Amino acid sequence: MNVITPIDETRRQTTADKVFERLQSDIIALRLPPGTKLSEVEMAKVYDVSRQPVREAFLRLGDLNLLEIRPQRATLVKRISLLDIENTRFIRAAVEVEVVRRACRMASPEGLAKIEANLKLQKAAVEAGDVALLHDLDYQFHRLICIVANCLPAFRTIAENKAHTDRICTLELSDAAAMAQILQDHTRILGALIKGDEVGAAESTRLHLSRLDATLAKARENHRDYFED
Known part of the structure; x- marks a missing residue:
């Protein structure tokens, strides 16, 4: 990864x-x-x-x-801090929801084609059970959305805040069902972008980010020593 x-x-x-x-x-x-x-x-x-x-x-x-x-x-x-997770999730959601809204208005066919190509690679990674590759493609997926929205600088903020939640994902999002869920969420987001559906894109993004709740609870239960609070 x-x-x-x-x-x-x-x-x-x-x-x-x-x-x-x-x-x-x-x-x-x-x-x-x-x-x-x-x-x-x-x-x-x-x-x-x-x-x-x-x-x-x-x-x-x-x-x-x-x-x-x-x-x-x-x-x-540093051990994982629940406060850091909550703060970074709030910031990331605030930025990323606005990014997908803007992407709905500004995305070109060429830009959407690149996201679709990324999604096909994600599907192959899920089918192969390649967790590391899926995480890398997930990173690129969110970056590509910033590019088609013509606001790549926003990805610095997303990536900096994503770093904290990605440690949680590394711990727990390694089974087939979790990988398939990521692909399903990304597919839903792309579908909204293609339709230019700002409301749908925002709702799908919020849902995607909210799935961390169950992942976080499972990570704390299975890897208590990795957490500081």
């Missing part, structure tokens, strides 16, 4: 950008689970870079509440 927050696409990536993206992806995919200790020295060796870009990446991830920076002590991958 390659779930990363997009940087400004008008400039070249720095070393710090690349370290940030790799660390964020590993945190979201739980290759670095909550509570993992990290050090600048060790990460610099792993990525074969100096400590400065690692330090910059740590600070950025700290700003996103994904790392706990502790002076003179090891940095920790």
Whole structure:
């Protein structure tokens, strides 16, 4: 899975950008689970870079509440906070609902065709049971909607807030029924976009985002040590 927050696409990536993206992806995919200790020295060796870009990446991830920076002590991958989840869900829903409304008005046939092509790949991933691929395609699906709405900068906000909920999804959305539900929701959203149905697109998006409630409850029950509250 390659779930990363997009940087400004008008400039070249720095070393710090690349370290940030790799660390964020590993945190979201739980290759670095909550509570993992990290050090600048060790990460610099792993990525074969100096400590400065690692330090910059740590600070950025700290700003996103994904790392706990502790002076003179090891940095920790933050445990999942219910408060963070609720706050990020609110922000994401507020932004994404307006994005799909705008996409209904502005989407071109070419843009919708790209979303439809993404959805076909999602269907293949579900049929293959490829969880990592589906998560990556999910990320691209929401990004493509921002593109057809001509508001790609909004995806930075969506992705930054999505990072918190994606850790929950990594924990629990790995069975066939959960994967099929994601595909069904995305199919419904695309159908509304094609029709230019702003109300339907908004309702489908809210429903899609609301499904986290059951996923969150299951994750807390099965992985209590990953949560801080």
